[in-house]
Amino acid sequence: MQEKDSASIYTFLEKKNLLKESPKYWWPNAGSFEVVVGAILTQNTTWKNVARSLESLGGYLELEAFVQIDEVVLKEKIRPSGFYNQKAPRLLNLAKNIEAEFGNFYFFQKRVTREWLLSQKGIGEESADAILCYGCFREEMVVDTYTKRFLAEFQIEFKKYDAYKAFLEEGIRKRYTKNLNLHYARFHGMIVEYNKQKKSKSLH
DNA sequence: GGCCAGGTGTAAA
DNA sequence: TTTACACATGGC
Numbered sequence: 001m002q003e004k005d006s007a008s009i010y011t012f013l014e015k016k017n018l019l020k021e022s023p024k025y026w027w028p029n030a031g032s033f034e035v036v037v038g039a040i041l042t043q044n045t046t047w048k049n050v051a052r053s054l055e056s057l058g059g060y061l062e063l064e065a066f067v068q069i070d071e072v073v074l075k076e077k078i079r080p081s082g083f084y085n086q087k088a089p090r091l092l093n094l095a096k097n098i099e100a101e102f103g104n105f106y107f108f109q110k111r112v113t114r115e116w117l118l119s120q121k122g123i124g125e126e127s128a129d130a131i132l133c134y135g136c137f138r139e140e141m142v143v144d145t146y147t148k149r150f151l152a153e154f155q156i157e158f159k160k161y162d163a164y165k166a167f168l169e170e171g172i173r174k175r176y177t178k179n180l181n182l183h184y185a186r187f188h189g190m191i192v193e194y195n196k197q198k199k200s201k202s203l204h
Numbered sequence: 205g206g207c208c209a210g211g212t213g214t215a216a217a
Numbered sequence: 218t219t220t221a222c223a224c225a226t227g228g229c
Binding site for chain 3: 044045046048049052079080081082083084085086
Protein backbone atom coordinates (compact mmCIF):
# COMPACT_ATOMS: atom_id res chain seq x y z
CA MET A 1 0.00 0.00 0.00
CA GLN A 2 1.37 3.36 -1.01
CA GLU A 3 1.12 6.64 0.85
CA LYS A 4 1.51 8.85 -2.18
CA ASP A 5 -0.83 9.13 -5.12
CA SER A 6 0.85 9.23 -8.52
CA ALA A 7 -1.15 12.36 -9.37
CA SER A 8 0.71 14.32 -6.69
CA ILE A 9 4.00 13.16 -8.20
CA TYR A 10 2.72 14.25 -11.60
CA THR A 11 2.04 17.71 -10.17
CA PHE A 12 5.47 17.79 -8.56
CA LEU A 13 7.06 17.19 -11.98
CA GLU A 14 4.82 19.61 -13.85
CA LYS A 15 5.92 22.46 -11.62
CA LYS A 16 9.48 21.94 -12.82
CA ASN A 17 8.53 22.74 -16.40
CA LEU A 18 10.68 19.88 -17.71
CA LEU A 19 9.09 19.56 -21.14
CA LYS A 20 9.44 23.08 -22.44
CA GLU A 21 12.02 21.93 -25.02
CA SER A 22 10.14 18.76 -25.96
CA PRO A 23 7.51 17.97 -28.60
CA LYS A 24 3.88 17.78 -27.46
CA TYR A 25 3.99 14.01 -26.85
CA TRP A 26 7.66 14.15 -25.79
CA TRP A 27 8.90 11.27 -27.97
CA PRO A 28 10.42 12.57 -31.24
CA ASN A 29 8.03 12.14 -34.18
CA ALA A 30 5.32 10.52 -32.09
CA GLY A 31 2.68 8.80 -34.17
CA SER A 32 5.08 7.58 -36.83
CA PHE A 33 6.68 4.23 -37.67
CA GLU A 34 9.95 5.73 -36.49
CA VAL A 35 8.74 5.23 -32.91
CA VAL A 36 8.67 1.47 -33.46
CA VAL A 37 12.28 1.51 -34.62
CA GLY A 38 13.38 3.83 -31.83
CA ALA A 39 11.64 1.77 -29.16
CA ILE A 40 13.73 -1.27 -30.04
CA LEU A 41 16.96 0.58 -30.69
CA THR A 42 16.84 2.28 -27.31
CA GLN A 43 16.72 -0.99 -25.38
CA ASN A 44 19.50 -0.76 -22.80
CA THR A 45 20.99 2.05 -24.88
CA THR A 46 21.26 5.81 -24.54
CA TRP A 47 19.04 7.91 -26.78
CA LYS A 48 22.04 9.78 -28.09
CA ASN A 49 23.27 6.60 -29.77
CA VAL A 50 19.77 5.84 -31.04
CA ALA A 51 19.55 9.29 -32.60
CA ARG A 52 22.70 8.55 -34.58
CA SER A 53 21.20 5.35 -35.91
CA LEU A 54 17.91 7.02 -36.82
CA GLU A 55 19.83 9.67 -38.67
CA SER A 56 21.76 7.16 -40.73
CA LEU A 57 18.47 5.40 -41.48
CA GLY A 58 17.41 8.59 -43.22
CA GLY A 59 14.65 7.94 -45.73
CA TYR A 60 14.10 4.35 -44.60
CA LEU A 61 12.02 5.35 -41.58
CA GLU A 62 8.72 4.50 -43.22
CA LEU A 63 7.33 1.00 -42.99
CA GLU A 64 7.21 0.43 -46.76
CA ALA A 65 10.85 1.44 -47.21
CA PHE A 66 12.11 -0.17 -44.03
CA VAL A 67 11.05 -3.70 -44.96
CA GLN A 68 13.21 -3.44 -48.08
CA ILE A 69 16.48 -2.84 -46.23
CA ASP A 70 19.03 -5.61 -46.46
CA GLU A 71 19.84 -7.05 -43.04
CA VAL A 72 23.58 -6.53 -43.41
CA VAL A 73 23.01 -2.89 -44.39
CA LEU A 74 20.63 -2.39 -41.49
CA LYS A 75 23.18 -3.76 -39.02
CA GLU A 76 25.68 -1.21 -40.25
CA LYS A 77 23.21 1.66 -39.98
CA ILE A 78 22.14 0.85 -36.44
CA ARG A 79 25.62 -0.01 -35.20
CA PRO A 80 25.84 3.00 -32.83
CA SER A 81 22.87 1.66 -30.84
CA GLY A 82 24.66 -1.55 -29.92
CA PHE A 83 23.30 -5.12 -29.95
CA TYR A 84 22.93 -4.70 -33.70
CA ASN A 85 23.28 -8.41 -34.44
CA GLN A 86 20.01 -9.08 -32.64
CA LYS A 87 18.24 -5.76 -33.10
CA ALA A 88 18.54 -5.79 -36.91
CA PRO A 89 16.83 -9.15 -37.56
CA ARG A 90 14.22 -8.43 -34.90
CA LEU A 91 13.40 -5.07 -36.44
CA LEU A 92 13.09 -6.51 -39.94
CA ASN A 93 10.99 -9.40 -38.71
CA LEU A 94 8.71 -7.02 -36.82
CA ALA A 95 8.32 -4.63 -39.76
CA LYS A 96 7.46 -7.48 -42.11
CA ASN A 97 4.96 -8.90 -39.63
CA ILE A 98 3.30 -5.50 -39.32
CA GLU A 99 2.85 -5.36 -43.10
CA ALA A 100 1.59 -8.94 -43.27
CA GLU A 101 -0.81 -8.57 -40.35
CA PHE A 102 -2.09 -4.99 -40.74
CA GLY A 103 -1.19 -3.95 -44.27
CA ASN A 104 0.20 -0.54 -43.40
CA PHE A 105 1.22 1.52 -40.40
CA TYR A 106 -2.10 3.33 -40.16
CA PHE A 107 -4.06 0.12 -39.63
CA PHE A 108 -1.36 -1.10 -37.29
CA GLN A 109 -1.93 2.02 -35.17
CA LYS A 110 -5.66 1.46 -35.10
CA ARG A 111 -5.77 -2.30 -34.58
CA VAL A 112 -2.64 -3.62 -32.93
CA THR A 113 -3.02 -5.07 -29.45
CA ARG A 114 -0.54 -5.22 -26.60
CA GLU A 115 -0.69 -9.00 -26.80
CA TRP A 116 0.27 -8.98 -30.46
CA LEU A 117 3.25 -6.76 -29.75
CA LEU A 118 4.37 -8.94 -26.85
CA SER A 119 4.27 -11.98 -29.12
CA GLN A 120 6.91 -10.40 -31.36
CA LYS A 121 10.54 -11.35 -30.74
CA GLY A 122 12.41 -8.39 -29.32
CA ILE A 123 9.40 -6.64 -27.79
CA GLY A 124 8.94 -6.84 -24.05
CA GLU A 125 6.57 -4.91 -21.81
CA GLU A 126 8.36 -1.58 -21.94
CA SER A 127 8.85 -1.57 -25.70
CA ALA A 128 5.24 -2.62 -26.23
CA ASP A 129 3.98 0.26 -24.12
CA ALA A 130 6.35 2.74 -25.77
CA ILE A 131 5.02 1.73 -29.18
CA LEU A 132 1.40 1.88 -27.99
CA CYS A 133 1.71 5.17 -26.13
CA TYR A 134 3.97 7.14 -28.47
CA GLY A 135 3.50 5.32 -31.76
CA CYS A 136 -0.24 4.61 -31.60
CA PHE A 137 -1.46 7.23 -29.08
CA ARG A 138 -3.05 4.55 -26.89
CA GLU A 139 -3.79 4.97 -23.20
CA GLU A 140 -0.80 2.94 -21.99
CA MET A 141 1.99 4.31 -19.83
CA VAL A 142 5.63 3.31 -20.15
CA VAL A 143 7.67 2.09 -17.19
CA ASP A 144 11.44 2.11 -17.61
CA THR A 145 14.50 2.02 -15.38
CA TYR A 146 14.32 5.79 -14.95
CA THR A 147 10.76 5.44 -13.69
CA LYS A 148 11.62 2.75 -11.17
CA ARG A 149 14.63 4.66 -9.90
CA PHE A 150 12.61 7.86 -9.68
CA LEU A 151 9.76 6.26 -7.73
CA ALA A 152 12.25 4.68 -5.35
CA GLU A 153 13.07 8.22 -4.21
CA PHE A 154 9.53 8.31 -2.82
CA GLN A 155 9.94 4.86 -1.24
CA ILE A 156 7.61 3.46 -3.88
CA GLU A 157 8.74 0.07 -5.12
CA PHE A 158 7.04 -2.94 -6.66
CA LYS A 159 8.17 -6.34 -7.88
CA LYS A 160 6.47 -6.41 -11.24
CA TYR A 161 6.17 -4.13 -14.25
CA ASP A 162 2.38 -4.20 -14.21
CA ALA A 163 2.28 -3.00 -10.62
CA TYR A 164 4.35 0.08 -11.48
CA LYS A 165 2.17 0.76 -14.48
CA ALA A 166 -1.06 0.39 -12.52
CA PHE A 167 0.17 2.72 -9.79
CA LEU A 168 1.18 5.41 -12.29
CA GLU A 169 -1.95 5.21 -14.41
CA GLU A 170 -4.37 5.09 -11.50
CA GLY A 171 -3.53 8.52 -10.12
CA ILE A 172 -3.85 10.06 -13.56
CA ARG A 173 -7.18 8.34 -14.24
CA LYS A 174 -8.55 9.58 -10.94
CA ARG A 175 -7.68 13.16 -11.74
CA TYR A 176 -8.37 13.34 -15.48
CA THR A 177 -11.07 11.89 -17.65
CA LYS A 178 -9.86 13.25 -20.98
CA ASN A 179 -6.59 13.06 -22.91
CA LEU A 180 -5.23 10.19 -20.85
CA ASN A 181 -2.78 9.27 -23.58
CA LEU A 182 -1.29 12.75 -23.53
CA HIS A 183 -0.97 12.72 -19.74
CA TYR A 184 0.67 9.30 -19.70
CA ALA A 185 3.05 10.37 -22.46
CA ARG A 186 4.04 13.55 -20.65
CA PHE A 187 4.26 11.86 -17.26
CA HIS A 188 6.81 9.36 -18.53
CA GLY A 189 8.59 12.08 -20.50
CA MET A 190 8.93 14.28 -17.44
CA ILE A 191 10.37 11.41 -15.44
CA VAL A 192 13.07 10.84 -18.06
CA GLU A 193 13.86 14.55 -18.31
CA TYR A 194 13.97 14.82 -14.51
CA ASN A 195 16.59 12.09 -14.40
CA LYS A 196 18.62 13.63 -17.19
CA GLN A 197 18.57 17.01 -15.50
CA LYS A 198 19.56 15.54 -12.17
CA LYS A 199 22.42 13.63 -13.75
CA SER A 200 23.79 16.67 -15.56
CA LYS A 201 23.65 18.71 -12.35
CA SER A 202 25.45 16.08 -10.30
CA LEU A 203 28.37 16.23 -12.72
CA HIS A 204 29.39 19.68 -11.59
C1' DG B 205 39.96 1.01 -17.73
C1' DG B 206 35.52 0.08 -15.72
C1' DC B 207 30.71 1.08 -15.43
C1' DC B 208 26.42 2.29 -17.32
C1' DA B 209 22.66 3.25 -20.71
C1' DG B 210 14.90 5.00 -22.02
C1' DG B 211 15.62 -4.28 -22.23
C1' DT B 212 14.85 -8.84 -24.02
C1' DG B 213 15.35 -13.88 -24.77
C1' DT B 214 16.99 -18.05 -23.13
C1' DA B 215 18.56 -21.56 -20.00
C1' DA B 216 18.93 -23.38 -15.74
C1' DA B 217 17.78 -23.85 -10.86
C1' DT C 218 8.69 -18.44 -10.90
C1' DT C 219 13.08 -16.45 -10.09
C1' DT C 220 18.00 -15.75 -11.37
C1' DA C 221 22.06 -15.44 -14.44
C1' DC C 222 23.90 -14.34 -18.53
C1' DA C 223 24.68 -12.74 -23.45
C1' DC C 224 24.09 -9.11 -26.40
C1' DA C 225 27.68 -4.14 -28.11
C1' DT C 226 28.41 0.70 -28.87
C1' DG C 227 29.75 5.27 -26.99
C1' DG C 228 30.14 8.69 -22.99
C1' DC C 229 32.31 9.74 -18.96
